[in-house]
Amino acid sequence: MPKFEYAPAPESRAVVDIKSSYGLFINGKFLEATGTPFKTINPATEEVLADIAEASEADVDAAVKAARAAYTRVWSTMSGTDRGKYLFRIARLLQERSREFAVLETLDNGKPIRESRDVDVPIAAAHFFYHAGWADKLAYAGLAAGARPHGVVGQVIPWNFPLLMLAWKIAPALATGNTVVLKPAETTPLTALLFAELCQQADLPPGVVNIVTGAGATGQAIVDHPGIDKIAFTGSTGVGKMIARSIAGTRKKATLELGGKAANIIFDDAPVDQAIEGIVNGIFFNQGQVCCAGSRLLVQESIADEVERKLKARLATLRVGDPMDKNTDVGAINSRRQLDRIAELSAAGEAEGATRWDNGCPLPKNGFWFRPTVFTGVTQTHRIAQEEIFGPVLSVLTFRTPGEAVAKANNTPYGLSAGIWTEKGSRILWMADQLRAGVVWANTFNKFDPASPFGGYKESGYGREGGRHGLAAYVTTGEAV
Ligand code: TAP
Numbered sequence: 424m425p426k427f428e429y430a431p432a433p434e435s436r437a438v439v440d441i442k443s444s445y446g447l448f449i450n451g452k453f454l455e456a457t458g459t460p461f462k463t464i465n466p467a468t469e470e471v472l473a474d475i476a477e478a479s480e481a482d483v484d485a486a487v488k489a490a491r492a493a494y495t496r497v498w499s500t501m502s503g504t505d506r507g508k509y510l511f512r513i514a515r516l517l518q519e520r521s522r523e524f525a526v527l528e529t530l531d532n533g534k535p536i537r538e539s540r541d542v543d544v545p546i547a548a549a550h551f552f553y554h555a556g557w558a559d560k561l562a563y564a565g566l567a568a569g570a571r572p573h574g575v576v577g578q579v580i581p582w583n584f585p586l587l588m589l590a591w592k593i594a595p596a597l598a599t600g601n602t603v604v605l606k607p608a609e610t611t612p613l614t615a616l617l618f619a620e621l622c623q624q625a626d627l628p629p630g631v632v633n634i635v636t637g638a639g640a641t642g643q644a645i646v647d648h649p650g651i652d653k654i655a656f657t658g659s660t661g662v663g664k665m666i667a668r669s670i671a672g673t674r675k676k677a678t679l680e681l682g683g684k685a686a687n688i689i690f691d692d693a694p695v696d697q698a699i700e701g702i703v704n705g706i707f708f709n710q711g712q713v714c715c716a717g718s719r720l721l722v723q724e725s726i727a728d729e730v731e732r733k734l735k736a737r738l739a740t741l742r743v744g745d746p747m748d749k750n751t752d753v754g755a756i757n758s759r760r761q762l763d764r765i766a767e768l769s770a771a772g773e774a775e776g777a778t779r780w781d782n783g784c785p786l787p788k789n790g791f792w793f794r795p796t797v798f799t800g801v802t803q804t805h806r807i808a809q810e811e812i813f814g815p816v817l818s819v820l821t822f823r824t825p826g827e828a829v830a831k832a833n834n835t836p837y838g839l840s841a842g843i844w845t846e847k848g849s850r851i852l853w854m855a856d857q858l859r860a861g862v863v864w865a866n867t868f869n870k871f872d873p874a875s876p877f878g879g880y881k882e883s884g885y886g887r888e889g890g891r892h893g894l895a896a897y898v899t900t901g902e903a904v
Pocket of ligand 1: 579580581582583584606607608609610637638639640641642643644646657658659660662663665666679680681682683713714715811813839879883884
């Protein structure tokens, strides 16, 4: 297969000032860490972007103490109206600096600039606007009587939506009066560090937001710290289970947003061309590195041949390559480790007897790439039908009746999201009721809104983010009523 040279557009560096090294953001200042720095790279070129500080247990302790002091002295006593003003200011600054954030996100993560520009950054700003609006209206959020902030919240996030996951975590925590210690993923720390600069620019009181960079050990140090009142984690189900075990028997609360294996279900009365776009968006958006990705296509048997033919024709038009090019559809995989996992599971799909097809497009010479891939002839026992691949790989299964579609859709350990494509409103309502998925999209996929709660069933975790249910996760006495 041909390989082509790829060099990032020279102007991409001009819109964002990437420092050669970054410290930890504790108590409103950037500080040197005690650990050995690590490097963050551009996954599309493998070039080093910056040296990043690795926070030790002592650094995490300093961050938790700063967050506690800010909570006690300033943030918990401030009126909701004033907290809201800070959140509005952050939201506006995110909009003003959106180009910088979008370029930095694409350089550090590998996602197409069109996605960081049109999805990640605007929705991150929208989360701050939405929660700014709640800060002085919590009495009307349906929270239980006497609800109070937890105090200091430890937040650990993954690499697939670095800025957006930060916004999902920090905006509701601050709106409800908590202070935070947040750890971004090891491979994508840069937009969190730019966000730290933005907190300085917004004059946020020191210690309200603390950003500590590092690997899994830093995350574990946050989870284990006795000064943390609540953990908010997004990441793999494996690490989520470890966190649940670590805090068992302590007073710490937790919300866990974990993996998924969503079914995107197409009935024979669906508008097929529209559904094809939904399938493509469902699995190839962000290279399929999306917890709610529509990674299992369940197609009604009578239209399976038509869907397969049209899907392959559409995939052949996808442009894979330079994430900084506005015409790119599919960017780089975030890390070599993730690329190896996608390759390993795809090899297992072939070994177990499914039929593999990819769009045969040329790939850049350096960096981490995987062609948009479809497996047909997949059965429910195949690993590619059960395990989260977290890559641009679609497993196609067929069904005959709505009951069979529900049974197959629910037959995974996960329960995060699902999609239904049909013209029948009654079928949509029946299916939505039957599917064990926290989010069900009808005749669309991957739509996100800060007002809409998001979260899972089963091994996809517990707790909700977004909407007033997401606020409830950040106060002591539980549920929105
Ligand atoms: P993980 O390996 O679980 O990492 C998530 C975060 O946890 C990272 O910051 C990671 O640090 C940190 N971490 C690793 N070990 C830890 C430990 N022992 N204690 C505390 N923190 C620890 O997941 P990932 O590979 O970054 O992300 C992919 C997974 O996240 C997928 O399964 C995906 O479905 C899930 N995800 C779920 C959602 C929702 S909303 N449900 C959204 C996005 C992603 P390092 O980066 O240094 O390893």
